[in-house]
Amino acid sequence: xxxxxxxxxxxxxxxxxxxxxxxxxxxxxxxxxxxxxxxxxxxxxxxxxxxxxxxxxxxxxxxxxxxxxxxxxxxxxxxxxxxxxxxxxxxxxxxxxxxxxxxxxxxxxxxxxxxxxxxxxxxxxxxxxxxxxxxxxxxxxxxxxxxxxxxxxxxxxxxxxxxxxxxxxxxxxxxxxxxxxxxxxxxxxxxxxxxxxxxxxxxxxxxxxxxxxxxxxxxxxxxxxxxxxxxxxxxxxxxxxxxxxxxxxxxxxxxxxxxxxxxxxxxxxxxxxxxxx
Amino acid sequence: xxxxxxxxxxxxxxxxxxxxxxxxxxxxxxxxxxxxxxxxxxxxxxxxxxxxxxxxxxxxxxxxxxxxxxxxxxxxxxxxxxxxxxxxxxxxxxxxxxxxxxxxxxxxxxxxxxxxxxxxxxxxxxxxxxxxxxxx
Numbered sequence: 001x002x003x004x005x006x007x008x009x010x011x012x013x014x015x016x017x018x019x020x021x022x023x024x025x026x027x028x029x030x031x032x033x034x035x036x037x038x039x040x041x042x043x044x045x046x047x048x049x050x051x052x053x054x055x056x057x058x059x060x061x062x063x064x065x066x067x068x069x070x071x072x073x074x075x076x077x078x079x080x081x082x083x084x085x086x087x088x089x090x091x092x093x094x095x096x097x098x099x100x101x102x103x104x105x106x107x108x109x110x111x112x113x114x115x116x117x118x119x120x121x122x123x124x125x126x127x128x129x130x131x132x133x134x135x136x137x138x139x140x141x142x143x144x145x146x147x148x149x150x151x152x153x154x155x156x157x158x159x160x161x162x163x164x165x166x167x168x169x170x171x172x173x174x175x176x177x178x179x180x181x182x183x184x185x186x187x188x189x190x191x192x193x194x195x196x197x198x199x200x201x202x203x204x205x206x207x208x209x210x211x212x213x214x215x216x217x218x219x220x221x222x223x224x225x226x227x228x229x230x231x232x233x234x235x236x237x238x239x240x241x242x243x244x245x246x247x248x249x250x251x252x253x254x255x256x257x258x259x260x261x262x263x264x265x266x267x268x269x270x271x272x273x274x275x276x277x
Numbered sequence: 278x279x280x281x282x283x284x285x286x287x288x289x290x291x292x293x294x295x296x297x298x299x300x301x302x303x304x305x306x307x308x309x310x311x312x313x314x315x316x317x318x319x320x321x322x323x324x325x326x327x328x329x330x331x332x333x334x335x336x337x338x339x340x341x342x343x344x345x346x347x348x349x350x351x352x353x354x355x356x357x358x359x360x361x362x363x364x365x366x367x368x369x370x371x372x373x374x375x376x377x378x379x380x381x382x383x384x385x386x387x388x389x390x391x392x393x394x395x396x397x398x399x400x401x402x403x404x405x406x407x408x409x410x411x412x413x
Contacts (some may be wrong), residue, residue, distance in 0.1 A: 177373075181366030188386055212373045219369040221362060221384035277361070 074133030165198035197228030332363030
């Protein structure tokens with residue numbers, strides 16, 4: 001079998017190309033490169049003294065080859081089936097090679113058993129790595145989303161706006177709150193407008209997060225207006241019995257802005273304001 | 278209740294407004310002494326407003342928060358408004374997460390705006406006003 005490394009790799013690539021004809025994806029030269037590394041690693045793995053069902057996980061070189069392959073597939077957006085089939089196609093390639101090299105059915109059977117165990121380990125490892133790769137992508141994307149989606153903009157003198165887009169969860173509310181309060185302190189803003197036009201749904205949790213933000217803004221000594229509550233959301237809020245009565249709300253951002261300007265423009269009149277002495 | 282002025286927190290009177298500030302976190306005893314002293318001063322000086330600056334406070338625990346709420350209520354009973362000014366963002370976040378909303382306590386962004394809310398105005402400054410209206 002050691003003498004037929006080239007042939008096995010060739011066959012494996014061919015099998016994968018047949019599958020790839022259906023799904024499209026990695027180019028043939030890349031496949032060839034992967035196959036060469038993996039088969040070479042496989043051979044050294046078999047030479048090592050490790051028990052056969054642990055070669056795929058414990059042999060560093062083979063482990064790395066399988067991991068690389070799976071990660072590449074995951075990042076390239078291949079489906080899990082395609083990735084698993086790619087690894088398992090090697091099993092077929094090996095079996096064919098063994099079949100050609102021996103006629104003795106007992107030997108053939110034991111070799112098949114060995115190949116099965118080996119490749120099953122590799123398949124499991126490949127799937128693990130694939131999932132890990134995908135999760136890494138998801139984590140990165142949610143981090144990017146968090147950075148992107150919470151700008152605090154200055155709308156007017158002493159008026160700040162926060163246009164919220166997307167679903168609010170605890171982590172995002174935390175970021176929004178921190179950014180907003182910091183901006184209020186830095187810019188000495190007296191009114192903050194939270195625009196939720198881009199928030200698709202409001203449930204009790206989201207409403208509670210909004211209340212928390214509004215209260216924190218109030219504690220800082222500024223006023224808070226929520227704008228852009230759409231009719232379906234208004235219905236949900238009323239039906240859920242969420243009490244937003246202590247919060248100033250306006251239909252649109254422009255209404256909220258004009259209200260905010262009114263709030264900031266006045267010289268804070270008190271009815272019996274005595275002149276400063 | 279026997280130790281007067283034991284907190285070491287200065288309480289200044291400006292017209293009919295008392296100004297004070299909390300420097301570092303108060304322990305419970307100091308908070309009680311502070312409440313006592315401040316209410317005495319409110320009634321003795323017959324003030325109309327109290328400004329408490331907390332911009333130097335890094336931490337407000339539930340006891341201090343409750344003290345502030347009680348102070349606001351006591352002052353209201355004595356005929357004065359209490360304004361808590363200059364709370365820091367992390368403090369506000371912590372309080373909200375603890376579910377303490379300082380109900381009934383008026384807040385201001387900083388001491389200046391707190392004083393404005395209490396009816397104090399900056400003395401008119403013609404140069405600046407003229408500068409601002411120069412486009413007209």
